[in-house]
Each structure stands twice: as C-alpha cells, then as structure tokens.
Amino acid sequence: MKLDKKIQSLMPFKDSLKTNLMGIEKEGLRVSDDGSIAQTPHPEGLGSALKNPAITTDFSEALLELVTQPLKGADQVLDELTTIHNYIYHHLPENERFWPASMPCILRGQTNIPIANYGSSNLGMMKTVYRRGLSNRYGSVMQAIAGIHFNYSFSLEFWQSYRELISPNDTDSKGFMDVHYMGLTRNVLRYGWLIPYLFGASATVCKSFMHDYHEHNLEEFDDNTLYLPYATSLRMGDIGYQNSQEDEKGVKANYNSLCHYIYSLRAAMKTSCEDFEKIGLKKNGEYQQLNTNILQIANEYYSSVRPKPILYGNDRPLRALNNNGIGYIEIRSLDINPLLEVGIDKEQIEFLEAFLLFCLLEDSPAISSSELVEIDSNALLVAHQGRQPNLILEHVGEKVTLTDWGESLFEKIKQCSKLLSDAHQESVESISIRINNPDLTPSAIMLNEMQRQEKGFFEFTDQYSHKYKTQNQEKAFVKDYFLRLDEHSIRSIKEQQEVESKDVINFDQFLEKYFEDDA
DSSP, X not given: OOHHHHHHHHGGGGGGGGGOEEEEEEEEEEEOXXXXXXXXXXXXXXXXXXXXXXXXXXXXXXXXXEEOOOBSSHHHHHHHHHHXXXXXXXXXXXXXXXXXXXXXXXXXXXXXXXXXXXXXSHHHHHHHHHHHHHHHHHOHHHHTOOOEEEEEEOOHHHHHHHHXXXXXXXXXXXXXXXXXXXXXXXXXHHHTTHHHHHHOOBSXXXXXXXXXXXXXXXXXXXXXXXXXXXXXXXXXXXXXXXXTTHHHHTOOOOOSSHHHHHHHHHHHHHSBOHHHHHHOSEETTEESSSOSBSOSSGGGSXXXXXXXXXXXXXXXXXXXXXXXXXXXEEEEEEOOOTTSTTSOOHHHHHHHHHHHHHHHHSOOOOOOHHHHHHHHHHHHHXXXXXXSTTOEEEETTEEEEHHHHHHHHHHHHHHHHTTTOHHHHHHHHHHHGGGTOGGGSHHHHHHHHHHHHTOOHHHHHHHHHHHHHHHHHHOOOOTTTTHHHHHHHHHHHHHHHHHHHHOOSOHHHHHHHHHHHTO
16 A cells, blocks of 8 residues: 555544654763763762663763653653753762763773673673673773664554554454564664754764774864764764674674564574684673673664564563564664753654654565665765765665655655644654755754854863753752652662662573573
8 A cells, every 4th residue: 555545544543643652762971070971970869770760871880871751742751851851960960960962072091981880789780791791892982972762652542543454354463563663663774864864963073082993084173073074973873883893793683574683683692703702701700791692682783773672570672572572663863962952852753753654654675685785875874974965875776866865755754744743744844944955954053053163072062061051950940840750769779779689699690591581
C-alpha cells in the first residue's frame, strides 16, 4: 500500500497516536572552574548512579545522564527534562557547572577522564569494568562525547489499527510490531542523515580533544579550536561515535529482521578479537575488560538507531528482545544544542515524531550490502560536509543532491504530520526551511556566532554553561518541586546498599553466570 493511501486510511484512527510514549536520555559533563572535566565523585545529593532512574552516569564519573520517564507528548517530556536539569544545578558542587554541548570541554589527557564508579556490588563492578574495557579498546577521549537519545514507542491502540489495515488476517500482534519496528529502524538508517543535517551542533571542537588523533582533516578556526567549514556534527563523524574498526573485526549489525539483528550482535559478543586479546582480561588481578570478544556486551555496538526491549528486573537486553519483542526505538544521533537550555526543544521533538511516523509508514525493503555502503557514506558526508552547496549523496545507486532528496523526504514527512496535530505540521513546516537554507541549522548558527564574537569553541560554549547555571540558581521553586527526585535519590542509595549486601558469589562467578544467562 502506498504512503498516501496508508495515511488516508489511518485518518480515522489518528487519535491513537496521541498516546504514543516518548522519553529522553541526555548526557552532559560536570565541569570544574577552569573548564576541565570535574575530577570529583558523583555528587551525593544526586543519589546512587547505579540505582537512580532519573539521574545516573554514562562512561565517566563526571558524565551525567538525565533520564525522563516514558511520557505523552513534547510538553510533558520537556517539563520533566527541565526539572531534572534544575535539580542537578541545585546539587552540583559550588565550583562546578553543567557543560551544554556534545563535544567536551578542555581535556587534559586520557587519565583525567575518571571512569564511572558504581560501588562494590557485582552489578556495579560489571558496569565499571565494561567502561574500563571501552577505555582500553577505544580510548577515554571519545567516550567523553555527550549526546541526546530520543526514545519512542507507538501505542498499542495504533498498532492494532495499523495491523487491521495492513495485515487483517495476522493474529500475531507481537510479530507484526517487531517486523514494522525493524522496518522503521531500516528507514532511520536510510534517511537518518537528515537528523545531523537539521540538528547537528558540533562543527567545532577544542584542540585538546584531538590531541591523540595524529591524522585528521580538521582545519584551524583559531589557536584553540578546530573545525570543518561545512560540518554539521563532528560527533557523528569519524572522530566521534563510530565503530571505526567494525569491518575488519567482522561486526556489523543486520537490521533486516529482529532475528538477524539479535544473531549478528550475539555473534560479535561470542567471537574473540585478537586486538582485544592483546589487552588481556586481567592485569595484576584487576579486570581490564569484561571479555576479549568483539563486543563485550550488546550496548558496545554504536549505532544511530536501536530497537530496544522493555527490561524487567535483571533481564538481558538481547534475550528480552528475543522473548518479548521490541518495546521502543532509540534514536542516538542527536547533538546537544548549546543554544537551548536543555539542549533540545519542542519543535525538534515534534519533527522527530513525524519523521519516525514516516519511517514506519514508508516501505522499507531489506538493506543490501551495497546500500549499507551508501548509508555509511551518506552519514559521514553529511556529518563532515552537510552544509556544502550541491552536496551529492547516493540512494539505491542513484546520485542525488542533498537538497533534492531532502525536499522529497519533507513532502512525505509533511503528509505524515497530518496524522499527528496542527502543532506537528507547523514544526515540520518550520524545520523544512533548513533544507534550502543551511545557515538556519544549529551548526551554521553557532559557527557564524563564533566568528562574529571572535570566540573559539571553548569560550563560546562556556558562556552558555555560566548563563544556564546562573539562570537555574536564581529560579525560585515551591517546596515540593523536587519531591519525586529527592525520593529517587534517597531510595537509590538504600537500593545500592541492599544490592551490595546481597551478593553471595564472587565477581568471576557473577560474570560467568551473566554471560551464560545471555546465551
């Protein structure tokens, strides 16, 4: 069924899309007075990073991760994200602030990026050892990059209507959802270059970040800053979140079905890698990584999009995907926009909703090996040169300009936004202007402002870190404003203590059992 016919047929059921759920995971570094990564432990007032569902850490002890609940609509999710921001600013040490960009602040070498500590429990040690493995395999500098992950699920009511429209005789609702969620992920890969073009905000980087990169093609912006003049998102380029060694090590996730996806990641998790064997499993009795396999765990595979299961208790992600199916989709290609207080805004979220609806409804054939090469090439080109006039991309063997392809995609996304709301249509319309006006993209706005103000990456971004800290500290809050987050913090510390007191096996046995259970 063609896209326009699907949209027309779904019009009577569009209210079911109002109960779709979304959530945001936003990372951000704690920064010291001098602009370097904070060396202090995770602030006690934020609770336990192991167990607090709203505030945890990512790779580094200084890399905070803010997590909203699954909520209905952009307003709700932004309200919660803003509240968590407020809470963090009120619990940071006096001489620290929250870094408002994806690319890190001043770096003073690998050793000054403290790996996250999750306590003495087997579970906490596993999380820390996994991060130590990332550091030993890829270096800590790349792991200091921050981003925004956008999680999204379609309502069960919508899935029922869609199944009756597409496959009225199909009684396997879980299987239907898995097939179409995987189709959505393939289309996000195909058309995902659009996201860094529209929202990329990392065309520049502090020279200190590139200290360990002996070869790169970045140009000098000033004495302290490197950049590419037409870049959109260096974070999504070859100095950022890439499985740069994936082809030679034999890991490439296969999105052509959920079974293929699970199998490809499991194979990488069970295949030892010669380079990682050289690191060794232990050094002086201390684990250097969880194992010597291509992937320590499934999450090590970097991707712009992931199908995710709903996890219960201590369930393993791939096992949960296999048994329970796909619960939601995670978009991982969003830069933090320093020009926005929480890094993202309502217009962007409403566009993402319409984009994901388009990716679901648009036909999504299997991805061939040749198309995979095109997808990777397009992603890298847009990350490094996305605003270059007449930039040529490739789609199913045909060369096409970014603007022509973007315009044709927006025509379809606009059609899909009619199933959502007037506000969604307005947001899509507003953002569509950027396709023919690259100067309206965040990457261009930031570069132009840096040139106008004659400020490099650090100085330009740092002014926003001070501004947002002051704004948040000056806000007046009613007494119960932080009540739920206070409860999370207090409860999380107790839960960590309980986990630590209940361990009955040693760490070696714990790891062995963990990987046996994920078989």
